[in-house]
Amino acid sequence: MKEIVIISGKGGTGKSSICCALAHLWKDRAVIADCDVDAADMHLILHPQSSESKDFFSGIKATIEAETCSSCGLCASVCRFDAISAQKGKYLVNQLDCEGCAYCYRICPTGAISIPEQKVGQYHISQSRLGCTLIHAQLNIGAENSGKLVSKVKSVARHQAKQEHKDFLLVDGSPGIGCPVIASLSGAHFVILVTEASKSGFSDLKRVWELVKRFNIPGACIVNKADINPVICREINEYLLKEKILALSEIPYSEDFPAAISMGRTLMEQNESTWRPIFEKMGNAIKEIM
Amino acid sequence: MRIAIASGKGGTGKTTLAVNLALFAAETEPVLLMDLDVEEPNGSIFVEGVLQSETAVYREVPRWDQSACTLCGKCSAWCAYNALLKLGDTILVMPNLCHSCHACSELCPAEALPMKQESLGKLSYLECGNLRFVESKLDIGLEQASPLIAESLKYADKMFSDIGFQIIDSPPGTACAMLSAVKTADFVVLISEPTPFGLHDLNLAVETIRQLSIPFGVVVNRDGIGNDDIYKYLEQEGIVLLAGIPNQRRIAEIYSQGGLLYKAIPEFRTSLDKVLRYAKGIR
Structure with a gap:
């Protein structure tokens, strides 16, 4: 079982939408873990049909x-x-x-x-509407220990994936480079970096990749909104080449992203003919590396 | 007065709003802008200022003094973060887990854990006309953003207490880092987008700010995508809608180049003006 973590440095680059699309593609082969525990959103697309919820205690006050x-x-x-x-x-x-x-x-x-020990959140083992298992969590407001909750979600998801004899554990990480991101990287086999063709996206990509390098995990990159700034997109590709990061895909600016989220659909469900070939290609490239 | 720009969800336009608001306000008065999204600060992409100074920021963590240590193991038993570990005849200190509470250092009967300085990150201070801009950047590999945010706010209080109008660009999320960045603000602007993700995360951010009892309003970015659930939510909850930013590919393009929206799109000045007037009316 291989563990693939999707992170972005910058928020709002399309990380969760891409993770949902890959979950759709691999619905029979993967367990999904939403590790963006202080703004978990994947359940809004993968709609759990049934859930087992557990309180998460960590730290004291x-x-x-x-x-x-x-x-x-x-x-x-x-x-x-x-x-x-x-x-x-x-x-x-x-x-x-x-x-x-x-x-x-x-x-x-x-x-x-x-x-007293603190209840800092909850985690859920859910059956998603696509059939695959989704492990997700919610950190209480202002709570510490988001890294520990991420570790908990991952260990539960790992156990689940092994029990179900799945090929992949697909992890949606949080933005930034701090404790929840570090916790989501620990033990991962492969990292997918989702960036966008903007100066901010590129700057954040470089910082998060510096972090990933410390874990010695190989990575691939998806450049979203690739056509809004061709100059930056070219610079990002040069950087990927230099850093030996696989250039996995370039995705054009598309209103399908917000539209799919609004309909509670994956990108493939939103527009099968456009997105299935793109994600199948990505999926094959990832499998090849694995 | 201090305004914090925050959001639950990442990538909703916090930095865009913060830099445009700050530079727009700085056309008429002195303004301090602080980028406290310390894990991924991007304000400097948009602010073309002259670098005035760079300041390294430190915090204190214990250092094991082997010669003084009696190996009683109390430090390791007491540390609430498991940052100290007694392994045979060694005390292992793990700075990434340490919260700098000083308990081990001050309670050690042998005084074998003196505190030493450890780098947290760097503050860059730039000037751009009426704008004073401070960017706070966390060292890569460090887990905790909150100590750097707290130190950055102390620096602002010391250096810029004379600037009456201050804007903070906060980290995303609703966990401890976001809380540290917004808790000293007089007013919070939450920015989100009209999708189920945006609404879900806005709801979390609203609950967080309500716990802090800070007045707040909402800016809806990418207005026109998704649905109107967010507007229904704002109305139901009696939350003021400060302004909307339309969904235009052109805005994404300007942003991608590090450009300023209010200079390229005149209507945006009206939105910024509305946010400023409302925030100042709170005082």
């Missing part, structure tokens, strides 16, 4: 019991995150600022602080 607190203020003085403040002589933890280091808990002289 401090709370102060008012009756036991002696108002000495030691907790607030050691907190590096300015999460503890006095209100009417009583100390309170701002839950959004607390990073769960437990320093206050360890030094509180009256034992007034507790550190």
Whole structure:
């Protein structure tokens, strides 16, 4: 079973639409994992028919019991995150600022602080309308530990793919280069970078590829909206050649992307004759490398 | 006043709105623009400024002092992030997991974990007429964006407290990085697009900003694609629609070259003016 991660650096380049199209192409051969856990959208296209949901606990946050607190203020003085403040002589933890280091808990002289484990999100094992299994998740608002939730989604998806004897685990990653992206790359066999022919898209592609290189994972690139800026598109292709990234496909600017999303369809369902040949070609190229 | 431009979904036009709003406002008053999308900052593609300074940003992480360590293992047992690991007669420090809480360093009975500086990223400060522009860029390979965002905001408070109008370009999402970038703002502009993805992620962003109790409004980008569910949502929720940006291939082309929309498309000035007036009315 091979693990393929789709990332982009920049958001809004068409990553999830492309991932849904590949999911459609490989509906009998792959398990899908939506690892963009703080803005998960694939379920809006793949419409789960049935789901098994589980709470995800990770990390802790401090709370102060008012009756036991002696108002000495030691907790607030050691907190590096300015999460503890006095209100009417009583100390309170701002839950959004607390990073769960437990320093206050360890030094509180009256034992007034507790550190309950936090439910930071949920993950779901779903049967998508296409037939393939979709593992997706939702991180709670403002929650930390998105990287840990990504790791959880991936490990559940990996297990599922092996159990179902699938050839691929297809992972939709999040934008950026930080913890959720790093977590989605860990253990991957192949990376598909989705960029667009814009200065921003190219700049973000270079930064995310610098990250991928540290993992020694081979990569291929899809240039979306390739025709909006032929100059940048050429520069991107030169870069791909230099960095030994496979130029997988160039996709023209197309209103099919938002139209398909709005109809809750994959690109192939939106316009079979245009998109099936494009994605079949991509799929064959990926299989060849694998 | 400080305005943050944010969105749940990536690629909805945060940077476009932030740079155009900042340069448009800077035609009449001093403005500070901060690009705090530290993982993938792109503001400098659009702002042609003169570089004034570059500042390295650091945070503190523990360093193991083997000669002082008694190998009691308390640090490793206490660290909430598993950033310290006692392996035989060695204490392994993993900076990528460390949140710089200082607990291990200050509670170590042998004082064997002094804090040392570790690079987080770089701040570039540029000037462009009335505009002061600060771009914050995370070192590649680092996992946590929030500490750099917090340090960048401290830098802005120290250097630019005299600039009354400040705009922040936030990271996408609704997790800790986005929260760190918007939490000091007086007003948040959420930008999204009229598709089910855009609406779904806007809804998450709205819930996030409501938790922070910051006033906010919405700009709908690529108006004309998708459907009108987003407008129905805004009406139902009593959320103000600040402006719409039409879906035009030409806009995508201007953006792709690093161009400024309000210079190429005069109608866009009216949209920016509406956003500015509303935000300033909040104060």
